[in-house]
Amino acid sequence: MATATTTTGKRLKLHEVNWGSYSIYMVNVLAIVLLALTRKNFPRYPNLYSLVFGLSMEFLLVLATTFLLIMGEVDLSIGSVFAFAGVFTGYLVANLELPIWVSIPITLCATGIIGLINGTLVVRLKANSLMITIGTMILFRGVADGLINFLGGITYPSEYRAIAGFKIFSVHFTIFLMLAAVIILEYLLRNHAAFKKLFYIGSNTLSARLYGIRVDRVKLSVFAASGVLAGLAGILAASRSGQTVWNTGQGLEFKMITAAILGGASLFGGKGSIVKSILGLLLIAVILNGLVMFNINPVWTNVVVGIVLIIAIFVDTRINRDKIEY
Amino acid sequence: MVDNSILLLQDISKSYGPVKALKAVSFAINRGEIHAILGENGAGKSTLVKVIKGETRPDAGRLVFEGSEIKVADPLYANSIGITMVHQELTIFDDLTVAENIFPNNVFRTKLGLTDKRRMRLQSAEQLALFNLHIDPAEKVANLPLAEQRIVEILRAIALKRKLIILDEPTAGLNESETRILISLVKRLRDEGITIIYISHRIAEVLEISDRITILRDGSYISTLQAEKASTAELIRLMVGREVDLLYAKKQPARKTAGECLLELEQVTKSGFLRDVNLKLYREEILGIFGLQGSGVEKLSQILYGLDSSEHGVVRVKGRATGRRDTDEMLKSGFVYLNDNRKKAGLFLDMSSAENMACPQLGKLSRSRFLNKKEMFRYTDGFIRKFNIIIPSARTKPKALSGGNQQKLMFSVCLGTEPECVILNEPTRGIDVGAKAEIHRFILELPRNRTSVILFSSELPELISLCDRVVVLRASSIVGELMGDDINEEKIMSLAAGG
Numbered sequence: 014m015a016t017a018t019t020t021t022g023k024r025l026k027l028h029e030v031n032w033g034s035y036s037i038y039m040v041n042v043l044a045i046v047l048l049a050l051t052r053k054n055f056p057r058y059p060n061l062y063s064l065v066f067g068l069s070m071e072f073l074l075v076l077a078t079t080f081l082l083i084m085g086e087v088d089l090s091i092g093s094v095f096a097f098a099g100v101f102t103g104y105l106v107a108n109l110e111l112p113i114w115v116s117i118p119i120t121l122c123a124t125g126i127i128g129l130i131n132g133t134l135v136v137r138l139k140a141n142s143l144m145i146t147i148g149t150m151i152l153f154r155g156v157a158d159g160l161i162n163f164l165g166g167i168t169y170p171s172e173y174r175a176i177a178g179f180k181i182f183s184v185h186f187t188i189f190l191m192l193a194a195v196i197i198l199e200y201l202l203r204n205h206a207a208f209k210k211l212f213y214i215g216s217n218t219l220s221a222r223l224y225g226i227r228v229d230r231v232k233l234s235v236f237a238a239s240g241v242l243a244g245l246a247g248i249l250a251a252s253r254s255g256q257t258v259w260n261t262g263q264g265l266e267f268k269m270i271t272a273a274i275l276g277g278a279s280l281f282g283g284k285g286s287i288v289k290s291i292l293g294l295l296l297i298a299v300i301l302n303g304l305v306m307f308n309i310n311p312v313w314t315n316v317v318v319g320i321v322l323i324i325a326i327f328v329d330t331r332i333n334r335d336k337i338e339y
Numbered sequence: 340m341v342d343n344s345i346l347l348l349q350d351i352s353k354s355y356g357p358v359k360a361l362k363a364v365s366f367a368i369n370r371g372e373i374h375a376i377l378g379e380n381g382a383g384k385s386t387l388v389k390v391i392k393g394e395t396r397p398d399a400g401r402l403v404f405e406g407s408e409i410k411v412a413d414p415l416y417a418n419s420i421g422i423t424m425v426h427q428e429l430t431i432f433d434d435l436t437v438a439e440n441i442f443p444n445n446v447f448r449t450k451l452g453l454t455d456k457r458r459m460r461l462q463s464a465e466q467l468a469l470f471n472l473h474i475d476p477a478e479k480v481a482n483l484p485l486a487e488q489r490i491v492e493i494l495r496a497i498a499l500k501r502k503l504i505i506l507d508e509p510t511a512g513l514n515e516s517e518t519r520i521l522i523s524l525v526k527r528l529r530d531e532g533i534t535i536i537y538i539s540h541r542i543a544e545v546l547e548i549s550d551r552i553t554i555l556r557d558g559s560y561i562s563t564l565q566a567e568k569a570s571t572a573e574l575i576r577l578m579v580g581r582e583v584d585l586l587y588a589k590k591q592p593a594r595k596t597a598g599e600c601l602l603e604l605e606q607v608t609k610s611g612f613l614r615d616v617n618l619k620l621y622r623e624e625i626l627g628i629f630g631l632q633g634s635g636v637e638k639l640s641q642i643l644y645g646l647d648s649s650e651h652g653v654v655r656v657k658g659r660a661t662g663r664r665d666t667d668e669m670l671k672s673g674f675v676y677l678n679d680n681r682k683k684a685g686l687f688l689d690m691s692s693a694e695n696m697a698c699p700q701l702g703k704l705s706r707s708r709f710l711n712k713k714e715m716f717r718y719t720d721g722f723i724r725k726f727n728i729i730i731p732s733a734r735t736k737p738k739a740l741s742g743g744n745q746q747k748l749m750f751s752v753c754l755g756t757e758p759e760c761v762i763l764n765e766p767t768r769g770i771d772v773g774a775k776a777e778i779h780r781f782i783l784e785l786p787r788n789r790t791s792v793i794l795f796s797s798e799l800p801e802l803i804s805l806c807d808r809v810v811v812l813r814a815s816s817i818v819g820e821l822m823g824d825d826i827n828e829e830k831i832m833s834l835a836a837g838g
Contacts (some may be wrong), residue, residue, distance in 0.1 A: 206701040206708045212690065213698050219684030222646075224699035224752065225670035283689055 036328065037276050037292045044299050052306040064298055069187035070177070070253060071265070072291055073246035076198065077239035078269040078278075079290040081142070083202075084235060085215040085282025088131060089146040091243040091269065093153040094124050095262035098244035099251025100160045103169045113172045121244050127153060128240020132233040150266065161257055168255045177253035187249060191291075199287040211235065215282025271318060272297055275325050296321070345370040345503060345534050346391070351400035353386050360386040363400070364560040366553050368503070368536060373529050375537040375549035375566070379578055379799065379832075383558040384538055388505055391536070392424050393417035404503075421502035425492050425509060431480050438463035438476040441494050466494050472520075486517030490524060497528065504528070505536040508632055510544060522548050541631065542571050542836040554578055571833065579799065579828035598622055600658065601760050601791055602643065602674075607652035612638035614815040616652070620760065625782070625792040627802040627826075630812030631835050639812065640764050640795050644676040645669045670699055673759035677749060677766055679795070681742075685749045688738040692730060692748055693719040695737060699756050722751035727777065743774025750778065760791040767801065779805060799828045811835050 048055040055061075074091050081088050098120050105116035131149055135142045168174075179186045202208045210231050213221040222228050251257050274280075275296055276289030300321065301314050344367040353361040361383045368374045378384045389395040390402065396412035403409070404420060417423075431440050438460045447455040447462070463476035474487055483491070489509060496504050506525065510518045525548060529535055539545050545552060546566055554561040554577045561577050604618040612635045620626055630636035641647040642654070645664035653660050656672050666676070678685035687695050693712075696719045697704050704715050719733040726747045730740060737745050746767070753761055766782065767775040782805055785792050796802050802809055809821045811834040819834040 204709050204712075206705045206710055209694075209697075209701065209710060212694075213687060216687040216690050217684060220678075220687055221698070222666055223644075223676055223678060223684055225667040226698070227665065227667050283687075 034277055036325075037289050037296065040325075041292050041296050041299065044296060044303070048299065048303050048306060052303075055302070055306050060302070064295075064302055065188055066185050068291070068295060068298055069185065069191040070250055071246065071269075071294065072191045072195070073242045073249075074265060075269045075272050075290045075294050076194065076287060077242040078266075079273045079276070079285045079287055080211060080235050081239055082270070082273050082278040082280065083211040083215045083282060083285040084232060085218070085280070086135065086142040086232065086235070087146060087270065087280070088128075088142065088236065088239045088243075089266045090127070090131060090149040090153055091239060092262040092265035093150050093157060094127055094240055094243040095247035095250065095265055096257055097127075097153050097157040097160070098124050098247030099261060100157055100164065100257040102248050103167070103173065103251060103257060104160055104164060106170050106173050107164065107167060113176070116173075117248060120248060121241050124240040124244025124247075125237050126240070128237040128243075129233060131240065132236030135236065136229045136232055154263075157257070157261075158259055161259060164257075166256065166258075169251065174252055174255050177249050195287055195291055202287060212283060215284070217283075268297065268318075269294075271322050275322065343370050344368060345405060347401075347403035348387075348391075349401040349403065351387070351390055351397045351402065353390060353395065353397045359558050361390070361397070362558045364555070364558075365400075366560055366563055368534060369551070371529060371532050371534055372550040373525065373535045373537055373548055375539065375545040375552045376555060377539070377542070377545055377552055377574060377578060378555035382555040382578070384555060385507075386558075387555065388424065388507065388536070388538060391417075392422055392505060418499075418501075421500070422505070423496045423499065423501040423503070424505040424507065425489070425496055426507055431488055431492050431495075433481040434479060436477050436479055437467075437474055437483070437491055440480050440491050441466060441476075441498050443495065444499075462498075463494075466498060472524075484517070486521060490521065493524065493528075497531075497533065501533070503534045503536065505538065507538045509537075510539070510541065510633075518544070542574050542832075546571065546574070572829075575829050575832050575836075579832060601656075602793075603653075603655040603658075604643075605653040605655070607642065607649045607654065609635075609638055609642065609647070609649050612815060613642070613649070616812075616817055618810065618817065620791055620793060622759075622791055623786040623789055624807045625786060625794060625805055627794045627796065627806030627809035628812065629796070629799070629802055629809060629831055629835060633814075634812040634835070635815045636795060636812050640676075640679075640762060640793075643793065644674060644762055646676070670756060674762065675699065675753045675756050675758040675760075676762045677753050677764055679765035679768060681745055681749050686737045686745060686752070689736060691734045691736060692723075693733040695748060696722060696733075696752055696755055699752065718755070719751075722755060726751050726781065743770040746770050746774060746778065750781065754781075758790060760793065761785065762793045762795070764795045765797065766794070767796075767798070799831055802831070803827060813837055 074095065077088060077091055101123060102113075102116050102120045105111045105119060106113055111119075127149070131142070131146055134140065134145045134149075138145070177185070177187065181189060202211075210221070210226050213224075213226055214228055214231060218228055247262065250261070254261075270280075272293035273285060273290040275293030276286060276291070278285035278290065297318055300317050301311065304311055304314060304317065346368040348367070349365050350363045351361055351365070352359070352363050364383070364387065376384050376387065386395070390397050390412075393409070393412045393414045393416055401408055404422065409417070409420070432443070435443075438456070441463045442459050447458040449455045460476045467474050467476065472487075472490060474483065474491070480488055480491060493504070493506070493509075509521055509525070522544070525535060525537070529550075537545065537549055546569060549566045551563055552566055552569055552574065553563045554574065556578060564573075599622045600619050601622055602618075602620040604616055607616045607618075608614055616635075616639065628636060628639065630639075638647065642649050645666055645668065648663060654664070655661070656664070656669070656674075661668070669676075682688075687698065693715050697710065697715050700718070701710070704718060705711055716733050722728070723730055723733065728740075728744050728747045728751070730744060730748075737748055740748065750766070763782065767778050770778075779801070782792060782794070792805075794802065794806060803826050806826060807822070809826050809831060810817055811819045811821070811831055813835055814837075818837075819830075821830055821834075
């Protein structure tokens, strides 16, 4: 009879470490060091601060995308919901003259319901979320456009515009919010039973169902959360820019998926990390910043990001080849 | 000997690793006959078919078709010389019409090279009329009943001018009258001069339809009989007549099967799958459920665990009638389900074994909803030792394990919930003999720990050596219940095959 060898989960051997999973850290460090050495304006405080502040305005979206990707789902409507939330809050404040502290909760409820609609369609129709949310993406883009048209390009009232500018110790509160959210959510994702279910569902939905996970219910709540997060991000962005225009938030959904995939998530589910998704987002921001530093027209950003993503996927499939076979 | 054979098999052998699927099988198929191949699950029928249609190369032996040896193992080549197979799983194009399915190769062209739909439809109608079938050639195949879909597939094989057609369980899932239509079609094909190899384990049907019957058992050729001279009893004896495998644990005296009823089905019906099924499961018994393909066993296992719902009837869990159940509730009331296809569901191949073990136990393995990882690994290590799973560490992902160890891990995931009843669906499918014997030992221990077992298995020796009671399904209904010494291969098979 063969004997079973077991280890207590404590010890970690060097050769067991999956170095591929740390590549996003290394690429970020590499890109930042390279820019810092070649461009003296890059490492200056104002530049780095604006980089991080920009990140803090968008990070909520990448949270939503990451949670969904872990389950093997996608929400392409977040860019539209982002725009809708901004202009809807503007409508409530400017036209209905509701106070801002009433308007924001109403908007978040509305975007939460949009998320629920996405979730319900995916769960009830047993449909691919990619297809369903293309539908809702177009639908809510249309609703946002209608509202923008109705408001006629006004600048939002000052109490609305003040939110994004709110500072603690002369640092924008959104930066603190981002740091706290990332640390807390990453910890929850790795340790909390409810968050663990996302990985089970993404790894094998049928197995998860066999072992008592209420797959439909979990999916619904994450889609709803995705709507709320996109709504919150949209309100912050609209507050910062003071108005919502027709292309606000367009393409953000793909930027977020790119960031999450750079951070190791997969469209097939079962993988993902909040910290690494944020680093993916950071990498995109650094590349954009670098292009500006080298006086390259920012219209070329997409070319660079596209190439980086393809390289990342190439490296991932090479290093983790055994993972995708079967 | 007058050689009127179309296909000659000479000493065909094939092994998969240590398993000898075919052992020097030799026999001949005559031109224009319906030749049935009969055997239990695992007798080697499907391997033999794979060899004939060129899907797999035999390790040894010759295959002679119309006088010349087939040397390449290639399904396309086999097709080109006139051998084809109609699968159990249909390979028709759901969204195309009947005519398009019968002539998929675009043989009718207009001058511009487009499909001549009118001619194609006329030809199809002609084909259909030949067999007295009233099917509209313009109908989408998805809208046809199963029997007609299968007929369309058979007509395609004929339209492509095949000489030898292999039919694999063609009547599985068909009702009585549909079976009749199909059988008469097959007979008419024979009269047209086409040779048919008919795979089935329904003895009555095989006796009715075939000219000759070849029996395989444990990969060996047993005998070929003239159908008119054969009897059901003789066929069953030939099919199962082996010494009881030493592999299987010795059966202990039957426990009494009365007392508290854990699960009860009353008049459970699901159209197309189950009809008025009544079933009771008592505490501390091992209840076996057997049925051939298409009998509804698969659906029954799903309904028992709440993976699917019935249309009529009542399911009582511990005496309480439940309407819509989900797996979460079933787990909470002490049930758990071991899936039959561990590649499809039952494990998380890409997550660590410890995470696999934790899935149905998230509540117990966490403190105020936070996973206690130390406890999770300790718990997993316990099961690794208990079930003797050969694994580098609890961090190892199941995909790195052998089939047997994967199965044992899946078994551990289920038993970790300390269930009052485990529903085991093919618990030893596709694993080596050593792991199989171990799993049998674990199953026999379960009732002693006050756990009931419902065992779905297509392996008769497994059911016979493990079960206190065996229920047999045929054509959506329970046709019999066996206890004690009545649980033997002959009785089970004759109930299941309706001999």
